[in-house]
């Protein structure tokens with residue numbers, strides 16, 4: 001795509017002085033007009049070129065919107081092929097399916113791979129964090145989106161089993177959905193967690209014979225509403 005004439009004449013004057021890309025919003029600049037993009041600005045306190053303070057540049061923002069600056073997603077190397085409006089890049093990065101996420105178990109020291117590609121996170125959890133420790137299993141539910149998206153939904157988890165006498169037993173929990181990585185701290189009776197006591201896991205679960213570990217499989221269904 002050829003750039004509009006004005007942009008060609010602007011040359012690299014509008015590029016971020018740190019990542020050298022067209023700047024993602026909110027675009028910052030210093031008193032001398034050096035540009036720092038909204039992503040790089042999180043890593044610096046002052047302009048790297050002249051050490052003066054940074055502020056949001058409404059002028060640069062206006063140019064970015066008027067000339068519809070676009071950028072390939074920063075996670076291009078990891079597989080994202082989206083081209084995003086520079087003004088929307090920060091939003092996109094928070095939702096991008098190819099971003100790295102912090103494993104929720106890393107805070108408690110139970111994971112050495114703090115950052116995991118989101119698209120492999122499910123596999124990571126299954127392979128690395130599949131042990132029951134303590135006296136219950138805690139479920140919470142996140143959505144790959146922001147708070148506004150999360151607040152629209154509830155999650156219901158149901159576990160069930162048909163006993164030998166043919167009787168069916170079931171239990172269910174309904175919890176709100178939270179935004180990805182807004183995992184609420186667990187407190188007793190937290191409304192954000194479905195707590196399945198180990199006793200119930202044993203009651204509803206079926207023991208699977210396996211060589212070096214005890215595995216339990218249990219039948220669940222869920223509903224998002």
Ligand SMILES: [Zn+2]
Nearest residue numbers: 016019037040
């Ligand atoms: Zn930058």
Ligand SMILES: [Zn+2]
Nearest residue numbers: 030034047050
């Ligand atoms: Zn400067």
Ligand SMILES: [Zn+2]
Nearest residue numbers: 073075080096
């Ligand atoms: Zn992306």
Ligand SMILES: [Zn+2]
Nearest residue numbers: 103105111128
């Ligand atoms: Zn982990």
